[in-house]
Amino acid sequence: MKIVCKKNDILESINISLRAIPAKTTMPILGCIVIRANSNNIKFITNDMEMAIETIVKGRVIEDGSIAIDAKKFSDIVRKITDEEITIETNEYYMATIRYGNNEASFNCLSDEEFPDLPTVEKQNAIRISQFSLKEIILQTVFSISDNESQKIMTGELFEIEGDKLTVVALDGHRIAIRKITLNDEYKLTKVIIPGKTLLEITKILSGEVKDEINIYFTKNHVLFELENTIILSRLIDGEYYKINQMLSGDYDTKLKVNRRSFAESIDRSTLFIKETDKKPIILDIRDFTMNIKVNSQQGAINENLSVNKEGNDIMIGFNPKFLLDVIRVIDDEEITIYMTNAKAPCFIKNEDESYIYLILPINFNAAR
């Protein structure tokens, strides 16, 4: 194999490929980027056995071939090269020589024959969505998945498509995040659970531009995300997702409007007195025009007051501040609306048209004090 590429093109493709390099692995081949060059098409391929990425690299193919090169080493040397053009050439001993200016670096590599094959996905019935929207709905929900691998389904997100509606749901047993958007076309009913890790990696590859689109294909066990020069293929999580509709009641006794940014800043300060481990709640004491925010700890206390617009009953309620902050930070609206019933019932943060709905369970603050 012999290819000639611009340094920046290689680097861009490496950055995409690295998203499917496992942090740790006992199989050296999975720590590699496979470079495959044939008929004027150069591809980088990576696979962490949950997710695979194939990306096309701009460049010239002088001789066909392939090699599996250690991703970290490859990435490190390319980053440190200051020349514009890079030549990569392999020999029959699986050595790859990278040439730049008058210099060269050689790497002992592996054959790509050991590299796990990617399953073939039939590209039928693409769901088209802008990269901006996909990135947004993932980032506005994915923090609510669980990282507990023993409850596999909670580590993924439900993607449900019905007609022209896409609903994304994440939950971890203490909270639920729901985002709904309208697609440009109608599709047949589809319900899949996509691993949260895959979705997080994808947000790092997506351009975030409204004008850039992405095609999504589903098969029984896989999902394929197709960008302009890159495809990302991931396993789906097997199983039936939780029925969430019955958890979403429309009733409430207190409706509260508060400035999002001030609320976020207050909660953020209050977390200084709460260690992740000791599960102390922040206590919101909500009256007609004021929300009083309180935390008491051995080290000290915080006591803040925010102007609010309240309808319905006064209420005193305790929360894990992190759960509130996670939600408040991803909402774009200047003002947020919170619906509550009592100190033990779920609280909802949602907008008028319910394009986002967040459910958070309160913490019993009498017991916690």
Place this chain on the structure above:
Amino acid sequence: MKIVCKKNDILESINISLRAIPAKTTMPILGCIVIRANSNNIKFITNDMEMAIETIVKGRVIEDGSIAIDAKKFSDIVRKITDEEITIETNEYYMATIRYGNNEASFNCLSDEEFPDLPTVEKQNAIRISQFSLKEIILQTVFSISDNESQKIMTGELFEIEGDKLTVVALDGHRIAIRKITLNDEYKLTKVIIPGKTLLEITKILSGEVKDEINIYFTKNHVLFELENTIILSRLIDGEYYKINQMLSGDYDTKLKVNRRSFAESIDRSTLFIKETDKKPIILDIRDFTMNIKVNSQQGAINENLSVNKEGNDIMIGFNPKFLLDVIRVIDDEEITIYMTNAKAPCFIKNEDESYIYLILPINFNAAR
């Protein structure tokens, strides 16, 4: 105590004070910033038992007093406050209440009576130097100190003043770094060893401006650095510094000029093949117009060629690449000059007027291969 300050003024003083907060301590009082307010003067004081910092904070004193507040907590809350003005008030139970806008945070604090007293230093015979120069000479030498506490003297830097010459020396047994500058005045002979840690922290407090000056005072056991609103007091290291003049020979068989930046980039790439632990050298093979840079390792090899201007003998010599890089990165000159004798003798990187001299011992590369 009751004081009113601007948030940004407090934050600036906290950032300075934190430099003398130990990373770990079994004594909670050493993790505190002491706030002392009297007759319209507010001071923050910290002390890690090696070094102490006293800095004046802009603000209004409403009631005299003092308190010792946990530095990390204090720093965290002030960073998160968005109001411009902050009031700090203490009560008789050593609680400090920080007020901002409609809000307040209270901290359980300690009495400052437990706080170690700073030794009194008589301010005689100040040595005046620009903050820019002091910062520069420290950063251009301090990487050569040893972090081995069993050889205490090597963990400090020699500051030697003779007439209007200040010489700073750092060494660790494998290399020596020397910087000389001319002061604006003449001083009597002074030789002290200042802890490297103190010097590093000071570089983070110094403004780096040529127009800002600093006064330095020495006593038998201490050094005092006096800035406009801050004093830094440090213990000196006891003992006699190494005699370095006998190590600095003027003889050489090869004199080499090379572009500093290209050389740094080549060495930086070569380090990819060298783990800190395996002590592999990079090998420089220097001939008339070219320096060939080579590293061979199990994972691969690097082979680079740089244009050089050589006088004297050809030479092949091995180095710890980190030692070369440390030096090359702190020199400002576009081109550096390297003096060598043979593959076993120390190499020197220095300029014409010897305002900087770096000695590096080579590594026996035959044995290391």
